[in-house]
Amino acid sequence: MDISAVALIASLIVAATPILLAAIGELVVEKAGVLNLGVEGMMIIGAVVGFIAAVNTQSAFVGFVAGALAGGALSFLFAILTQYLLSNQVASGLALTLFGLGLAALLGHGYTGIKPPASPKMEFFGLSELPVLGPTVFHHDLMVYFSITLVAGVWAFLKFTRAGLVLRAVGENHDAAHALGYKVVRIRVAAILFGGACAGLGGAYLSLIRVPQWTEGMTAGAGWIALAIVVFASWKPWRIILGAYLFGGVTILQLNLQAIGVDIPVSYLSMAPYLVTIVVLVIMSADRARASLNAPASLGRIFHASN
């Protein structure tokens, strides 16, 4: 068996989509000046709730909605902690991840080994029949196209709308934004909720389409990789796609190498996505001046309007 490029690209897109969804959500959160390290927790909650909802209603669509809602609900806890109770964002994000992993395992107890309802693949009036472009570009499930649309939407929102400008202002300098009369806390809460919903959606994609079934701890660091991709993308929406597909590519390539039985033990191949994440982080952060130019200036800082 050898590796066909067409099948490779088609499956890398599927592998990348959960990370893509989570990363674009986290990008908006970080643009608003909040560092939410709980992506992993929100993803796995989205995965398990989406899976349960989809299995019980036999509708993948309901599953995705439920996953997004669950991710949003969990992120609301983070919002309360960091925005109203002024907790440290790093610690709160970690708490969110630990809590989410536990809660997901508890909720998913008894849902292992079940098949979720299938999500139909899109057909584009014969375009899907094209020899190479068909399977790679025009023959995916709806969520793949939705994720790319979402990136475009976020890009347009941040670049062209007034609300997007306000959100960026809050992220760059929350004191100035506050002085101008913008509701810093409210805007950040909204951004956190959006990020949570996206992460939940990404998780649901993982359990409903990518794998597709529920296993404990199935995100296996995908949420953390999404965080790294935001850094990789230098907080620019379009580069999120590039980053996510790069990681999807590494994952799929590694899986394919396992399948054709290269002379490297499986365990070492499985390290590849994580090692690549580290390498990419190193490369993107090495230029200190540029890295600090791109990062939102108020990232991770606590805002409290004292009078």
Next chain:
Amino acid sequence: MIKLIPRNQPSKSMIALTPLIAVLLTMLVGGALFVALGKDPFAAIRMIFWDPLFGEHAFYYRGQILIKAAPLIIIALGLSFGFRAGIWNIGAEGQFIMGAICGGAVGLAAYPSDSWLLYPAMVLAGALGGMLWGLIPAFLKIRFNANEILVSLMLVYVAVNFLSGMVTGPLRNPDGFNFPESRAFQSFSAAHNPEIWAGTGIHIGVLVMLGLVVGCYVMLTRHIFGFNIRLAGQAPRAARFAGISPNRMIMICLGLSGALAGMAGLFEVTGPAGKLSTTFPLGYGFTAIIVAFLGRLHPVGIFLAGLLLAVTYVGGDIIQSQLSLPKASIQVFQGMLLFFLLAVDVLVMYRIQLLQRRVR
């Protein structure tokens, strides 16, 4: 309406009180969770917090508490220095695993030696392995400005895969019918970390843990290093003017926490776990983060918090067997504990003022 008024000084009484408030809140909400799962909340809370200490089988559980507390406290002590200085090592789980692999490999290589030097050499190798694993994010942070949170966490997954590579490859038990696990350390006493007094659960790691609690207390409150750490955390600019190099801080904090986590891993693998296998990682490295915060990053606090979390671990085993609840429910409990702690922590730096509506 409620308003937060900043305090001039962090409240001393609140620093001590908030962990207790957090535990109480966790019991309350955890009880509600058990109701939602259709279990008797009072029985469940009693099983988690009371039975391990004073219940019918407490003579057995008390030893288990120390066994679980030792790695948690050792790791958390290391993490607390970095957390104080704003250096976030959240990959202790990976350093724990690497310590177990490196130290364990030294022991396995010497099989079937009976030299008394072997165990100290293994402890040293474990600490070194964990330290080197912790220094990777430190180096990448200093040299390339890479975020140590993400790098140290990614290295956890690398370590987990490395472990499975080791136990299916070089470190697999040659007499073990191809099971993915190493030789049991019990099989040669020089590499074994036994219970010193039968039934107490006290092994070498527990004694080292007690020593480390004292050592870290002295270091933090009496030594210039502890002062520098506190300075770097509370006033980074002042620390820089005082000539404290942030880069050295990063190296020391990550190296130290890695070394302690690695040592804990070695004690665990040669003692309670017994052998290297793919099921060896139990998440102590992550739970230790909760321990460090709950203990207020202070050695004595960490000691108490570690015991408490160990109690919940043992209690989790009890509810798992007696109420047939999944193992994960205790993880939810522990996560909740950190949540509530962070939430009530606001009371340390702020006081709450109830604004009364003015009556005309």
